[in-house]
Amino acid sequence: MSRLSTVVVECKCGKDIFKYQKAGTGRLIKCFLGRILEDYISLPKHLPTGASVLCSKCGERIGTIQLIHGAPAVKLNQGQIQPVRIG
Numbered sequence: 001m002s003r004l005s006t007v008v009v010e011c012k013c014g015k016d017i018f019k020y021q022k023a024g025t026g027r028l029i030k031c032f033l034g035r036i037l038e039d040y041i042s043l044p045k046h047l048p049t050g051a052s053v054l055c056s057k058c059g060e061r062i063g064t065i066q067l068i069h070g071a072p073a074v075k076l077n078q079g080q081i082q083p084v085r086i087g
């Protein structure tokens with residue numbers, strides 16, 4: 001069973017994006033929508049695969065919606081977020 005850590009994903013501009021329950025250790029690569037505890041950017045309810053997720057403050061692209069193992073997730077744009085690493 002993997003450990004869950006609560007992390008805050010933050011845009012490079014300083015805006016908080018998500019509070020997220022990350023499983024396991026290592027770098028945060030993706031955020032499954034079902035494990036987002038707080039959504040600070042008011043994501044639309046239904047996002048199609050391939051949709052961009054934008055920072056509500058600076059408008060830069062935080063990530064892209066992808067299906068990962070059948071579950072919708074935000075694949076993070078590592079260049080636009082503050083690095084998150086556990087362990």
Ligand SMILES: [Zn+2]
Nearest residue numbers: 011013055058
């Ligand atoms: Zn931003």
